[in-house]
Amino acid sequence: MSMEIIEINGxxxxxxxxxxxDDVSFSVAEGEVFGVxxxxxxxxxxxxxxxxxxxxxxxxxxxxxxxxxxEDRAELRRSLGVQLQDCTLPDKLxxxxxxxxxxxxxxxxxxxxxLMEEVGLGPKRDTxxxxxxxxxxxxxxxxxxxxxxxxxAILDELTTGLDPKARRETWELIEQVRARGVTILLVTxxxxxxxxxxxRVAVLDGGRxxxxxxxxxxxxRVDNGQRLRFRAAPEAGAVLRxxxxxxxxxxxxxxxxxxxxxxxxxxVVTALAAHHITPRDFTMDRATxxxxxxxxxxxxxxxxxxxxAPRRTHADxxxxxxx
Amino acid sequence: xxxxxxxxxxxxxxxxxxxRTRAGGMRMLLTTEALIxxxxxMATFMTLGLPIGLLLGLGLSIPDFRVxxxxxxxxxxxxxxLPAMMIILSVSTSAFSAIPxxxxxxxxxxxxxxxxxxxxxxxxxxxxxxxxxxxxxxxxTALTIVMGHLLLDSRLPAQLGWFAVSFVLGVGAMFAIGxxxxxxxxxxxxxxxIGAVVMFPLLFLGGMWVPREAMPELLRQIxxxxxxxxFGQTLRDAWAGTTPEPLHLAVLAAWTLLASIAAARLFRWx
Numbered sequence: 001m002s003m004e005i006i007e008i009n010g011x012x013x014x015x016x017x018x019x020x021x022d023d024v025s026f027s028v029a030e031g032e033v034f035g036v037x038x039x040x041x042x043x044x045x046x047x048x049x050x051x052x053x054x055x056x057x058x059x060x061x062x063x064x065x066x067x068x069x070x071e072d073r074a075e076l077r078r079s080l081g082v083q084l085q086d087c088t089l090p091d092k093l094x095x096x097x098x099x100x101x102x103x104x105x106x107x108x109x110x111x112x113x114x115l116m117e118e119v120g121l122g123p124k125r126d127t128x129x130x131x132x133x134x135x136x137x138x139x140x141x142x143x144x145x146x147x148x149x150x151x152x153a154i155l156d157e158l159t160t161g162l163d164p165k166a167r168r169e170t171w172e173l174i175e176q177v178r179a180r181g182v183t184i185l186l187v188t189x190x191x192x193x194x195x196x197x198x199x200r201v202a203v204l205d206g207g208r209x210x211x212x213x214x215x216x217x218x219x220x221r222v223d224n225g226q227r228l229r230f231r232a233a234p235e236a237g238a239v240l241r242x243x244x245x246x247x248x249x250x251x252x253x254x255x256x257x258x259x260x261x262x263x264x265x266x267x268v269v270t271a272l273a274a275h276h277i278t279p280r281d282f283t284m285d286r287a288t289x290x291x292x293x294x295x296x297x298x299x300x301x302x303x304x305x306x307x308x309a310p311r312r313t314h315a316d317x318x319x320x321x322x323x
Numbered sequence: 324x325x326x327x328x329x330x331x332x333x334x335x336x337x338x339x340x341x342x343r344t345r346a347g348g349m350r351m352l353l354t355t356e357a358l359i360x361x362x363x364x365m366a367t368f369m370t371l372g373l374p375i376g377l378l379l380g381l382g383l384s385i386p387d388f389r390v391x392x393x394x395x396x397x398x399x400x401x402x403x404x405l406p407a408m409m410i411i412l413s414v415s416t417s418a419f420s421a422i423p424x425x426x427x428x429x430x431x432x433x434x435x436x437x438x439x440x441x442x443x444x445x446x447x448x449x450x451x452x453x454x455x456x457x458x459x460x461x462x463x464t465a466l467t468i469v470m471g472h473l474l475l476d477s478r479l480p481a482q483l484g485w486f487a488v489s490f491v492l493g494v495g496a497m498f499a500i501g502x503x504x505x506x507x508x509x510x511x512x513x514x515x516x517i518g519a520v521v522m523f524p525l526l527f528l529g530g531m532w533v534p535r536e537a538m539p540e541l542l543r544q545i546x547x548x549x550x551x552x553x554f555g556q557t558l559r560d561a562w563a564g565t566t567p568e569p570l571h572l573a574v575l576a577a578w579t580l581l582a583s584i585a586a587a588r589l590f591r592w593x
Binding site (some may be wrong): 088 | 347348350351352355358359362363428429432433434436437439440441442443
């Protein structure tokens with residue numbers, strides 16, 4: 001087990017009379033990509049601001065690489081790289097100049113030219129910030145967070161506002177960054193992003209931690225997380241209903257839908273074969289982090305309209321469960 | 324692809340001295356601020372082009388400006404009044420327009436906040452802004468003196484020491500007020516309007532349109548307690564070879580001190 005590089009214990013912060021975060025605790029292992037997941041207002045940004053030292057919590061402790069963000073601010077700033085949600089650069093500042101400038105702030109900076117190539121901004125070296133696309137700005141912002149060769153990088157709402165292509169490119173970049181061994185604290189409200197990038201996630205809901213687990217672990221908590229659909233003779237319905245693994249079975253003519261958990265696929269195929277029924281157009285899908293989030297918090301994370309890819313919808317899920 | 328970056332940085336810089344790196348950070352911040360400043364054509368036009376253009380345009384085209392006037396103690400307008408006013412115009416533009424607008428943008432865009440999570444505190448960016456604007460004021464002043472001397476046959480400042488004292492105190496007072504504006508204005512969009520509201524009355528009281536010699540007594544007494552009135556007057560005194568009045572120097576120092584304290588109290592980094 002590797003060392004815990006970030007440890008958060010019982011963190012609380014109130015604004016006015018309202019608790020933004022209430023008793024938030026989790027720890028992050030060195031080299032991990034750790035997601036802080038939740039919808040807008042769940043307390044994600046407040047949590048990571050306490051980690052970066054931008055906010056002082058009302059109660060609780062934070063330790064980053066053994067440092068207290070309040071006591072050891074100067075030391076922490078040298079080992080932490082931060083990408084802030086709403087930070088843009090001066091319009092006339094050029095890509096290469098921004099990287100060279102931020103590299104000059106650190107004692108042991110990365111080679112900013114190599115970093116610029118790595119994030120794909122080499123050809124944009126002399127382009128002014130105002131002329132960059134949203135995706136390019138985001139890549140520059142990530143590069144600036146990494147230019148000090150930090151041990152921990154905090155990336156806040158990295159892909160919000162990006163088109164699907166730019167979002168995918170940003171994800172690929174994060175996968176490369178992970179390979180450097182930098183520990184990443186990734187704030188997001190995109191389930192697909194968390195599922196793809198994160199080793200573990202903390203789900204925040206209303207300022208509290210609803211769960212901390214791997215994305216797979218969270219998904220496995222969803223009951224009847226697997227779903228099979230196929231065409232077969234109508235009498236297959238009775239065979240399926242007899243299976244202990246099948247939680248729900250829907251039959252409409254020759255179209256059958258089965259949900260369940262455990263080794264559902266093997267059970268269904270074996271039972272059908274035993275009755276000499278051959279399924280056609282067989283598809284199987286499993287619950288996603290969306291479903292896991294829904295079952296943990298009672299609502300979807302993404303209350304906006306910008307999901308990037310067709311996903312299994314909750315409406316489908318409900319139909320399958322109506323039987 | 325990724326790991327060599329770290330290694331190369333480490334091997335190239337095996338034992339960097341922390342102090343040197345920090346100084347390097349400040350130097351780079353200054354270089355970068357200067358680059359951005361020079362890329363804003365409006366900024367260089369307003370602080371350099373306009374004052375020098377007006378100095379030469381008015382000085383060369385209005386013959387009366389080159390005639391000694393008894394009410395100016397035998398001075399010509401081009402001797403001290405016109406060049407001192409052009410220096411004040413340049414410094415006012417920096418103080419009341421360029422500095423508040425730049426800092427408001429930096430705050431709005433989260434750049435000050437972004438710096439506060441690096442080893443270089445955001446106050447250094449504020450310092451770099453002031454240094455770049457100071458450099459612009461020095462260049463504008465030097466150009467005013469040299470161009471006026473070469474093309475308008477104006478005098479060179481007779482009391483260089485007092486001239487420098489007046490310049491430092493005057494720029495200090497004006498920039499401190501600029502910082503106070505930067506602290507008080509709500510947004511970069513409001514910066515231009517608020518800057519103009521402050522700047523034009525102060526230019527008027529400084530003697531831009533009515534020389535202090537021609538002001539009614541009450542107006543001149545009001546002018547004595549503004550930052551621009553004493554700034555212009557002390558520059559002109561030193562230029563003509565008279566020692567500036569202690570009251571004027573004290574007023575400039577007081578503005579510098581009070582406005583700096585107020586700005587430091589009110590300034591918001593985010």
